[in-house]
Amino acid sequence: MAVLSVKELASLYFPHAAPRSATVQLKRWIDLNRPLCEELRAAGLVSRQRILTPKQVELIFRYLGEP
Numbered sequence: 001m002a003v004l005s006v007k008e009l010a011s012l013y014f015p016h017a018a019p020r021s022a023t024v025q026l027k028r029w030i031d032l033n034r035p036l037c038e039e040l041r042a043a044g045l046v047s048r049q050r051i052l053t054p055k056q057v058e059l060i061f062r063y064l065g066e067p
Helices: 006-013 019-032 034-042 054-064
Strands: none
Touching (some): 006 019, 006 054, 019 034, 019 054, 034 054
16 A cells, blocks of 8 residues: 555545545545544544555555545
8 A cells, every 4th residue: 555645545536526525525435434433543543634644545445445
């Protein structure tokens, strides 16, 4: 896994959306998935974090599927 910004990852999931809209939608998906939220927090994710670690990206892929 690579280090990705939240905006880059959101653009992979929502390629036809504006970057801001894609980011808002990805965060919504994450917030609605309680087990994913808990694992991301355990992996060090904090509010307003812009860069995701490889472990955090891996967790998102595991729960949401690869884009």
